[in-house]
Each structure stands twice: as structure tokens, then as C-alpha cells.
Amino acid sequence: MTSLYQELETPTFRLAVAQFEEAAERLGLDGNIRGRLTLPQRALIVSVPVRMDDKSVKVFMGYRVQHDTALGPSKGGVRFHPDVNLGEVAALAMWMTWKCALAGLPYGGAKGGVRVAPEKLSRAELQRLTRRYTAEILPLIGPEKDIPAPDVGTNAQVMAWMMDTYSQEMGYAVPGVVTGKPLAIGGSLGREDATGRGVTDVALEALRHLGLNMAGATVAVQGFGNVGMHTARIMHEAGAKVLAVSNTKGGVHSARGLDIPTLRSRYQSNVRPLHECGVGEFISNDDLLQLECTILVPAALSEQITEKNAAKVRCRILAEGANGPTTMAADRILEEKGIFVIPDILANSGGVIVSYFEWVQDVQKYFWKEQDIRDRLHEIITAAFHRTLEFSQAKKVSLRMAALMSGIDKIGQAHLARGLYP
Numbered sequence: 212m213t214s215l216y217q218e219l220e221t222p223t224f225r226l227a228v229a230q231f232e233e234a235a236e237r238l239g240l241d242g243n244i245r246g247r248l249t250l251p252q253r254a255l256i257v258s259v260p261v262r263m264d265d266k267s268v269k270v271f272m273g274y275r276v277q278h279d280t281a282l283g284p285s286k287g288g289v290r291f292h293p294d295v296n297l298g299e300v301a302a303l304a305m306w307m308t309w310k311c312a313l314a315g316l317p318y319g320g321a322k323g324g325v326r327v328a329p330e331k332l333s334r335a336e337l338q339r340l341t342r343r344y345t346a347e348i349l350p351l352i353g354p355e356k357d358i359p360a361p362d363v364g365t366n367a368q369v370m371a372w373m374m375d376t377y378s379q380e381m382g383y384a385v386p387g388v389v390t391g392k393p394l395a396i397g398g399s400l401g402r403e404d405a406t407g408r409g410v411t412d413v414a415l416e417a418l419r420h421l422g423l424n425m426a427g428a429t430v431a432v433q434g435f436g437n438v439g440m441h442t443a444r445i446m447h448e449a450g451a452k453v454l455a456v457s458n459t460k461g462g463v464h465s466a467r468g469l470d471i472p473t474l475r476s477r478y479q480s481n482v483r484p485l486h487e488c489g490v491g492e493f494i495s496n497d498d499l500l501q502l503e504c505t506i507l508v509p510a511a512l513s514e515q516i517t518e519k520n521a522a523k524v525r526c527r528i529l530a531e532g533a534n535g536p537t538t539m540a541a542d543r544i545l546e547e548k549g550i551f552v553i554p555d556i557l558a559n560s561g562g563v564i565v566s567y568f569e570w571v572q573d574v575q576k577y578f579w580k581e582q583d584i585r586d587r588l589h590e591i592i593t594a595a596f597h598r599t600l601e602f603s604q605a606k607k608v609s610l611r612m613a614a615l616m617s618g619i620d621k622i623g624q625a626h627l628a629r630g631l632y633p
């Protein structure tokens with residue numbers, strides 16, 4: 212047990228637990244349920260041996276953590292990144308539990324990952340890594356058990372290999388085992404840009420609440436992957452001026468607003484630095500986070516806004532596209548500055564909401580039109596925004612605390628109703 216705690220003891224896990232404990236304390240959550248929910252329900256550590264193209268064998272560390280399954284199968288992405296560790300995966304799994312409960316989805320939370328730099332692998336190596344990782348976590352996953360999805364460093368192709376590996380083992384096609392798949396094998400229309408669309412939907416509600424609107428708003432986005440790129444595109448289409456975007460190698464900035472369609476057409480993942488695309492001037496990630504703007508969207512990794520830079524953040528609204536981008540110390544500074552923070556488990560829940568739609572379509576074998584998906588996403592995420600805002604006003608707590616308390620309360624009630632087995 213001690214060693215499990217040691218493995219879990221990372222800054223991201225401590226952040227998730229500290230947030231949970233503050234919310235649980237305010238809720239007066241039952242002590243036994245509290246003890247259970249500070250830890251994962253199940254955590255699997257796997258070694259993933261991969262035959263490299265030069266015929267050598269490299270072994271990678273992989274994880275799958277299920278935080279809670281009281282409400283249904285667990286749901287959560289798979290991350291391929293060199294910093295992946297058990298504590299981070301467990302923290303992300305815990306946030307998935309609260310996120311699904313807040314949106315009213317019949318899921319618990321999970322997360323997985325492999326400690327690897329995917330851009331350093333050939334396509335064939337990446338496929339072998341994905342298939343072996345899937346085989347190793349196979350006892351845990353399944354459409355009624357635990358349903359992976361894309362996260363940092365993974366995409367629709369990786370999901371297709373996971374679905375195929377699982378289906379080969381079962382002997383028949385099981386599209387519902389993962390979400391974020393290509394359309395050709397049971398993916399959903401609207402899943403690709405769902406997280407960015409959801410970030411935009413809640414940012415629009417926050418603007419309205421503050422008496423502002425999207426036309427005339429200025430935006431800065433850290434991270435130009437699935438979440439960041441689509442958020443920048445959709446906000447640009449909605450009339451906002453996107454001042455800056457970035458990736459690991461820094462970013463680009465234009466005071467007049469970036470030409471996002473041109474930037475997208477010239478940018479291919481992380482292959483080419485953004486500032487070599489001929490759109491805007493170079494800006495560092497540190498400077499981007501401190502730009503004066505209406506909406507700042509961190510859409511890369513966790514702990515980007517800390518007590519070191521929070522005082523210099525100059526946005527009106529912070530919409531957390533990434534998971535855990537703000538530390539608790541930074542949160543207090545942002546609150547004092549009067550910045551309207553839309554917390555991660557609310558702001559980026561568009562991804563898991565449309566993943567839920569994809570799973571429903573796969574299980575029912577009946578597929579919806581894209582407009583239906585957008586409308587239903589809009590309905591669920593804006594209702595969650597307003598419920599959370601009302602809760603925060605009624606209880607006089609931040610929007611983050613309100614979101615956490617709402618999600619945790621639902622899980623607490625489910626545990627109380629089900630009772631302790633045996």
C-alpha cells in the first residue's frame with residue numbers, strides 16, 4: 212500500500228486530491244465514501260514491449276486507472292507522452308469521474324497512458340505499441356466496462372487500432388469499446404471538434420453572463436492540438452479575434468488577429484514550428500499566457516498557470532480546455548483578480564459528451580445527423596454551465612468548487628444508494 216501511495220504521490224495527483232478534499236469537506240461527504248474516492252478503484256500497470264523497426268525491442272511503461280464505476284462503465288482518454296506516470300493518470304481518472312457526473316452521463320471516470328514520445332516512433336512502431344498496450348489492458352476494457360478515447364498524443368487512428376485489437380480478441384467487431392474512432396468504423400460525426408465546440412459554447416455563455424459578446428472578444432490559446440486548434444477555429448468562425456496560439460515550440464501572435472484558416476492549412480501537427488507558417492510573429496508560451504485578452508484557453512498540459520505567473524494573467528475569462536492547467540495557489544490569485552474561471556471539468560466536457568453520443572450510437576447501431584449532435588451537445592453543456600453558475604451563486608463558492616461539488620455529490624449519492632459490498 213505504501214508503495215502505491217508513493218507511486219501516486221505526484222503534483223497532479225496531489226492537486227486532484229486537494230480539490231476533492233476541499234469539495235468533500237464543504238459537502239459534508241460521508242467519511243467512508245471519502246476514503247474510497249481519494250484512491251482509484253482499480254489501477255493496472257503494464258509493461259509494453261515493442262519490436263522497433265531496427266529489430267531491437269524497447270519496453271514502455273503503460274497504465275490504465277479506473278477511478279470509480281458507481282454510475283456505469285468508466286470512461287477516459289489514453290495519453291501517449293514521455294511524462295506519463297501513475298499519479299498523473301490517476302488524477303486525470305478522478306477528474307473524469309466528476310466531469311461525467313457533472314454532465315449527467317451514465318459513466319464513471321478512467322484514464323490510461325503510455326510513457327512514450329509518439330512523434331519519435333514510425334507509424335508501424337506506433338501501431339505495434341498501441342496494439343500491445345491494448346492487449347495488456349484488455350481484461351479491464353469493454354463497452355460495458357471501460358471505454359477509452361483519444362487524449363494528448365493519441366488520435367482517431369490510434370483508436371481504430373485499439374478497436375481492431377479488441378475486436379480480433381473477441382472474434383467480432385466491437386465499435387463501442389472506444390470512442391473518437393474514424394467514421395468508417397462507427398465513429399460519430401462531430402466528435403473530432405467536440406471539445407473545442409464545447410469550450411466555445413461555455414465561453415459564449417460566460418461572455419453573455421458578463422455582458423460581453425464573441426464579436427469583439429480577443430482570444431489566446433495555448434496548445435494547437437485537437438482541443439486548441441478546434442477552439443481557435445470555432446471561436447474565429449464565431450467572430451472573435453484570435454491573437455495568439457502556440458505549441459511546445461512556442462507560438463504566433465498578431466495584434467490584428469491571426470488568419471486561423473491559413474495557419475491551419477500550413478500547419479501539420481508538431482512537424483513544423485507555428486512561427487514558420489508565415490502567419491503572425493513569434494511569441495513564447497510564457498508571454499502568450501500573459502497576453503491581455505478577453506478569453507484565455509490553456510489547451511495543452513496541466514499546471515501551466517501557477518503561483519509564479521497567475522498574477523500576470525490578464526484575461527477576463529479563463530476557459531480551461533486542458534485538464535488541470537491551474538494549480539490551487541494560482542486559483543486563489545485568479546479569484547482575487549476577478550478572473551472568471553470556467554473549470555476544466557465543465558469547459559472541456561464537450562469531448563466526453565460527444566463520446567457518450569458515439570457510444571450510444573454504436574450500442575444502438577443507429578447513427579445521428581451532425582446537427583443533432585451539435586444541438587444535443589449545446590443543450591447538455593450550456594445546461595451544466597447554468598446549473599453550476601447557479602450553484603456557485605447560491606453557495607457562494609467559485610465556479611470550480613461548484614462544479615466539483617455537484618459532480619462529487621452525485622457520486623456520493625450513488626455510493627450511498629448502492630451500499631458497501633459485501
Ligand code: NAD
Nearest residue numbers: 362363364406434435436437438458459511533534559562
Ligand atoms: P493534442 O496532443 O492533440 O495537443 C496538445 C497540444 O499541446 C499540441 O499542440 C502540443 O504541441 C501542445 N503542447 C504540449 N505541451 C505544451 C507546452 N508545454 N506548452 C505549449 N503547448 C504544449 O492533445 P489534446 O487532445 O488537444 O489535449 C490537450 C488537453 O486537453 C489535455 O490536457 C487533455 O487532457 C485535454 N482534453 C482533451 C480532450 C479531447 O477530446 N482530446 C477532451 C478533454 C480534455
